[in-house]
Amino acid sequence: MKLPLSSTLRMGAYVAKNTLFPPPEWQRDPQSNKDPFPILQPTTNPVGGGVPHPMLRKRFPLVLMLEPLHACNLTCTGCGRIREYEDTITSRVSLGDCLGAIDECRAPVVSICGGEPLMYKPVAKLVQGALQRKRHIYLCTNGMFLPSRLHEFQPDKRFFFNIHLDGLRDSHDLAVERTGVFEEAVAGLRAAKAAGHMVCTNTTVYRETDMDEIRELFSYLRQFDVDGHMLSPAYGYSAVGTREIFLTREEIHEKFRHVDDLFRKFRMNTTPTYVEFLKGNRDLPCTAWGNPTYNTEGWKGPCYLITDAHWNSFEELMNETPWERYGRGNDERCEHCMVHCGYEPSAALGVNARLGDSLRMIRWALS
Numbered sequence: 001m002k003l004p005l006s007s008t009l010r011m012g013a014y015v016a017k018n019t020l021f022p023p024p025e026w027q028r029d030p031q032s033n034k035d036p037f038p039i040l041q042p043t044t045n046p047v048g049g050g051v052p053h054p055m056l057r058k059r060f061p062l063v064l065m066l067e068p069l070h071a072c073n074l075t076c077t078g079c080g081r082i083r084e085y086e087d088t089i090t091s092r093v094s095l096g097d098c099l100g101a102i103d104e105c106r107a108p109v110v111s112i113c114g115g116e117p118l119m120y121k122p123v124a125k126l127v128q129g130a131l132q133r134k135r136h137i138y139l140c141t142n143g144m145f146l147p148s149r150l151h152e153f154q155p156d157k158r159f160f161f162n163i164h165l166d167g168l169r170d171s172h173d174l175a176v177e178r179t180g181v182f183e184e185a186v187a188g189l190r191a192a193k194a195a196g197h198m199v200c201t202n203t204t205v206y207r208e209t210d211m212d213e214i215r216e217l218f219s220y221l222r223q224f225d226v227d228g229h230m231l232s233p234a235y236g237y238s239a240v241g242t243r244e245i246f247l248t249r250e251e252i253h254e255k256f257r258h259v260d261d262l263f264r265k266f267r268m269n270t271t272p273t274y275v276e277f278l279k280g281n282r283d284l285p286c287t288a289w290g291n292p293t294y295n296t297e298g299w300k301g302p303c304y305l306i307t308d309a310h311w312n313s314f315e316e317l318m319n320e321t322p323w324e325r326y327g328r329g330n331d332e333r334c335e336h337c338m339v340h341c342g343y344e345p346s347a348a349l350g351v352n353a354r355l356g357d358s359l360r361m362i363r364w365a366l367s
């Protein structure tokens, strides 16, 4: 199973509860007096047919992107954080505020990212606090500090180390702009598995990515009994100068057109509906409110990628963000965006679902 049964049931109950009884404090939108639940984009013309989903008019988060710091020991070519937050690179979110953000937004899944979270001193306490709150946790790391900090963490079926690997040795080292990082990341991965932890990998696809190399990477990692792989196209952060590495929407369709074998051969954490979207077979609206970001500056809006505001409270993020102004066709910065943090919530919630999608998602969740 993708998640332990208890997490799957908890997630299902959370979605059902929030769909039937959407928290009214997150649905107030000053831009619209007529519609208390405005959505990002209309769904009346999905590619190839489909039905608008009733959940679309109810905003609630599924995954919290929690960034306790933006500092990192690497300067990866495609990363916007170390550039966008250059002025506050030494800032940290206190442990209390991190746990406060988890409580405030109530998302069942917490992705601890950054920056490099293993450079955050109380990170093990943060994981412990999130586990006590019954959250499912992904700690996104480049893996280099794992051997030295592993002893601080207790294995738990709801806690995953999510190790960044963008290719085999030469490609990954090129992407992170330092020789030897691939070997260190794999050493960290092996150490975490040997200590009994759940470990998955996270791969970003750039224009230069050879999808056959991704197949080779996943085959190579099979010997370590990795618990899952996430795959997502890169997004052209305005903060990143190297525009030529990012893909257009058409190029993303081309890259992902022939990835079905990955789902047959490997444990993929990416949902099948989201992959259909990447292939160009589904139209999904951006539901960035399903994947909010909290960092050293507050609640980042509208999404993990674009920063137009930082809000003091989650309620403000939900109610003050003009959601209808974002997404493809509404904002040119969104034109080629197909990243998981904007679209996986739409896939998970069954937006524009077609006959058979639910069955595919259940089969994927149980695989």
Ligand code: SF4
Residues within 6 Å of the ligand: 286, 287, 288, 302, 303, 304, 305, 306, 326, 327, 328, 333, 334, 337, 338, 339, 341, 342, 343
């Ligand atoms: S950049 Fe992507 S995730 Fe962010 S609002 Fe635009 S479409 Fe959504």
